[in-house]
Amino acid sequence: MSLTLYDKLVDAHKVCDLPDGDMLIYVDFHIMNEYTSPQAFSGLDTKDLTVWRPEAHLAVVDHVNATRSSEPHDAASKLLIDNLEANCTKQGIAFYGLGDPRQGIEHVIVPEQGLVAPGMLIACGDSHTTTYGAFGALGFGIGTSEVEHVLATQTLRYKRMKTMRVTVDGDIALGGTAKDIIMKVVQVVGAGGANGYAVEFAGSAISNLDMAGRMTVCNMAVELGARAALIAADDVTAAALQGHPHSGQFEFIGENWASDEAAVFDKEFTITGAEIVPLITWGTSPDQSVPITARVPSGSDYVSPKDKAALGRALQYMGLSEGQSAQSIEIDTAFIGSCTNSRIEDLREAAKILEGRHVATGVEAIVVPGSAMTRLKAEAEGLRAIFEAAGFEWRPEAGCSMCLAMNDDIAMDGERVASSTNRNFEGRQGRGARTHLMSPAMVAAAAVTGHLADVRDFTRKTSK
Amino acid sequence: MKKTIKGIAAPLSLANVDTDVIMPKRFLITITREGLADGTFADLRFDNEGEVRPDFILNKQPWTTANILVVGDNFGCGSSREHAVWGMRQLGIDACIGTSFAGIFYDNARKNGLALPIVSSETQGDLLQLASDANGGEISIDLETRTITAGDFKAPFEMDDATQTALIRGRDDTMDSLEYVDAIRAFEARLSDTMRVSVIR
Structure with a gap:
């Protein structure tokens, strides 16, 4: 059988x-x-x-x-x-x-x-x-x-x-x-x-x-x-x-x-590979996502009253408007870490975007390597230097940190976070905190521009 | 033995209510199971200043005494934290009726005597409407016949046999499973040395 x-x-x-x-x-x-x-x-x-x-x-x-x-x-x-x-x-x-x-x-x-x-x-x-x-x-x-x-x-x-x-x-x-x-x-x-x-x-x-x-x-x-x-x-x-x-x-x-x-x-x-483009979440459930080149949904995009209500509640919590372009969403914080995306490969991808660039004014950027071994490896490869030169805070100890904010890394009420983590639930990163999930490279791109940004704009126009 | 759950049902129609919402993390820094009632749905029940949110269903009459929730789809998703279920039990919730529950939450509920009858979308809609009526009266969940009754309304629900047995008997799974030590030893005896994990201290 x-x-x-x-x-x-x-x-x-x-x-x-x-x-x-x-x-x-x-x-x-x-x-x-x-x-x-x-x-x-x-x-x-x-x-x-x-x-x-x-x-x-x-x-x-x-x-x-x-x-x-x-x-x-x-x-x-x-x-x-x-x-x-x-x-x-x-x-x-x-x-x-x-x-x-x-x-x-x-x-x-x-x-x-x-x-x-x-x-x-x-x-x-x-x-x-x-x-x-x-x-x-x-x-x-x-x-x-x-x-x-x-x-x-x-x-x-x-x-x-x-x-x-x-x-x-x-x-x-x-x-x-x-x-x-x-x-x-x-x-x-x-x-x-x-x-x-x-x-x-x-x-x-x-x-x-x-x-x-x-x-x-x-x-x-x-x-x-x-x-x-x-x-x-x-x-x-x-x-x-x-x-x-x-x-x-x-x-x-x-x-x-x-x-x-x-x-x-x-x-x-079945999903075709070509459909896999850089995505961001706009809402408070991980399935509420759109391509970075798209707009936040509008009520007219949905038929069922249930879905319309969910949209309204999510947008209210997230402080967004219907139909707003994804790239117009300005962030306060950039966070790279969590069991989803804090491995050495993730840090390398983010560092590629950050090399030779700097975090936008007013954005607080934090990276928490997933383990002590990951941190040491990243430091040996020169990644820490890249993150720090770009204005990221390089945390010396590993942990779940701001993914679920059970330690002292807590986003404030209304604070908007571009995050390489796994959940954008209400209150996940702090009471009233607003989470946008994306890849580590996309978090780096958002940190540098100060708003959600398309990572392809960085890889296509590399100045090197 | 608990075969029937009766009481006031409160409607909580939001979909995807996750365990972060059921039990915010600031209540998780604890080594006991106790003292979690205040944390349950804390951000829905109270505002940032700790004042009661009068609009939230569990803060309104008659639902302040509700022991049953009629919930939206995919209730209990997210983190595995059993604190969510402990807190709901301590708040006096005996059952949540919904169309689907996250797997870990479902198993945690069973371990703590929280019944999760699964109903069709149509029944969910009917029950949400019934529960929204302040004069709607009590509803009754019969675990043995897997039936929900509210006045003239009657609908079946799904619940797997093992969960049904566990809820009715209110058993302790750990103690029950220790009756199978011989089977566990026999399984282990079949494992080769390379299948016996030994973590370096």
């Missing part, structure tokens, strides 16, 4: 069926952070349970920590950080804390450490765990009760998802990036369009991506509701497994980690 990659992964991890229709699946590797794990550890204590297999877990500090310094910025965040370290010490779990050269955003450091391989099942109390699908691994986010469940049993109760394939074929347009691919997919499928589905990305535009690009695509698949995202493992994947601290330790054998040729998906979408 022909199987999808998703079904192969589920089958390979099924422990047993449960009488109520769920199954138990085995979690090969589990990652924790300081904010969604405390109540899981206290749950173990209350129930007098121990951790089933401590060596299969990694805990990392990334959500609440300051990025200006390795010292917590306040007592509350210090409590969360110290609590995680104490829980890990007690349970014998690896802990990469502040100041550790391996610290960084969880989904950035796991590949850096060689802790993901095709065929694995990875869970983490963070929705962007879909990132690992880039390696042909089944990764998905879980809640805190499930974190407790994994700690105690090394398994999860699981219901098999339906399958969706999104095929992006052909060369993507000039200036388009992996970020634009996934933003386009979210726009086409819709913010909840993949609820209940595991989504496999296929087609030449996907297989042509490097691992960083594939991770960006799978990372943001959760914004269309996908509980898992997958890309078939290939030679690019195999090459990316080499040269890390855990390289060579793991091999998840038993299957060819790709969907069989004749595998049937419950739902299919």
